[in-house]
Amino acid sequence: MSGITKPWTAFDPGGAKRIPGTVGVYEIGDEAGKTLYIGCAGGREPFGLRGKITGHFTGPQAADGSPARPRAYRYEVNLQYLTRWIELLTQHLEAQGGLPQWNERARSELPRLGRFHRAAGVPAPSGGSP
Amino acid sequence: MDFLMTDQQRLIIETIRRFVQDEIVPLEAHLDPDAFELPEEEFDRLVGMVKEMGFWNLSVPTEFGGPGLDLVTLTLAAEEMSQHRAGLYAPCYHVFGHGGLAQLYEANEDQRQRYLLPLIRGEKHAFFALTEPSGGSDPARAIRTTAVRDGDHWVLNGTKVFISGADQADFGLVFARSDPAQGRAGITCFIVDSDTPGFRVRRIIHVLRSTEYPCEIEFDECRVPECNVLGEVNKGFTIANDRLTRNRIPYAAGSIGVAVAAQRMAIRWAKQRETFGDLLAHRQAIQWMIVDNEIDLRTSRWLTLEAASKADCGEPFRFETAMAKVVATEAAGRVVDRAIQVHGGLGVTKDLPLERWYRELRIRRIGEGPSEVQRIIMARDLLY
């Protein structure tokens, strides 16, 4: 599967109410459309994707003074949220040579990642989201 | 046949039972309901405990440093180890050790040092690659991946699907067709390092379980040295088959284990939940579900122990194993299904482990040789 292909949605508290409360995966992006964080709303999340995504814009991470400001989000409702999360993180790691900035800072919460191998002769994609 | 447990078996079983209840189940209350691994510090702590108990690598034969337990004891242990939320595919989150891929017990001394022993010590991870897009039920005919000798190397080309844990592995056992003119006598098993040029993990295949999810892998002019042939050239299928048959016994036992846990939950709930002014336990419809569960459990356990016992005695056990695998995996699905019914809406929530077992047990009727293939094995014995 490819990465999350939906377009980014700029966060606004009113619109966030329409984010589903289900399990799934999501990305938080900055102004330039760079992925700052790849997350997962698991089975113990009280308000699923809605709670997790909203938390990034209203919680302490948004106000921690880091230069990267969250501006937008995109998500995917997915019952296989753990394996899809691993897939998105691995794709990002291999395409960009590292994890998104916020995931790097929260390494301890990450699942064990595997690796994919790029096809011979296919160069690593440069820039942009996976 | 006498299945009274020996004192040693009883001690092992009771110790594992206490370990699951005291150490594993409480941890799961804080993990995601689909979690398949423990936080590192918890994993290390529990492995330490297990080693102190002398239970590390229970399934490993003595010649490789394990206790060399018989299959009946391992079957009883497998039934206990799976009695928690992740237990079907991550029994006790592998803190009792992985045991390694049994096929590697065929390794020569050099391969043992490079692959088997690091695997048993938990330093390396491995995958097992038999199934291809052309089919997994009849791999002897279906395998299209080719292996062509070139000097002191073999060149592998082809695709494998549903290969569990391939993206996390350091190496894998890969079955390829080395003699196109032969059927099962033309397949060789190769040990392939994951960093070999030409080997590629293409993608994750998302399925009903999160534990050791399967991947699609590819071999493109992948050169494997002759010294990485496991066993003899063109004898790979026998290695795969013999060990797969044996593995089906603890596989059946693991299915029974989660069904035992589901039955325990159903009984507890039936004794405390009231509807229409009385306990569920007093309703005949519920009683029959509980009784049918018990019939399924005991039949499965008896057949699985019979297969293990025959294997331990050195008697043919392929027929018994096929029957145990079919009965245990199908029965466990029914037991969990009924346990969900007894719990009503609560049964399908992620608050309880039942929904995870229900999903994951479905795979058990397909993996390690589907039910139909096991029936074919039995029919051949009965009719040919």
Ligand SMILES: Cc1cc2nc3c(=O)[nH]c(=O)nc-3n(C[C@H](O)[C@H](O)[C@H](O)COP(=O)(O)OP(=O)(O)OC[C@H]3O[C@@H](n4cnc5c(N)ncnc54)[C@H](O)[C@@H]3O)c2cc1C
């Ligand atoms: C989650 C998961 C993990 C797996 N992990 C691994 C792994 O690590 N390594 C590996 O090598 N494989 C693995 N497998 C593959 C598994 O072993 C195969 O899926 C299985 O052997 C069946 O093969 P198939 O899917 O190609 O079905 P097919 O062979 O195409 O069969 C399709 C259906 O037809 C039935 N059928 C076949 N022949 C007959 C017949 N003669 N009469 C009646 N019915 C018949 C089968 O039972 C099956 O139900 C995994 C599969 C899953 C789902």
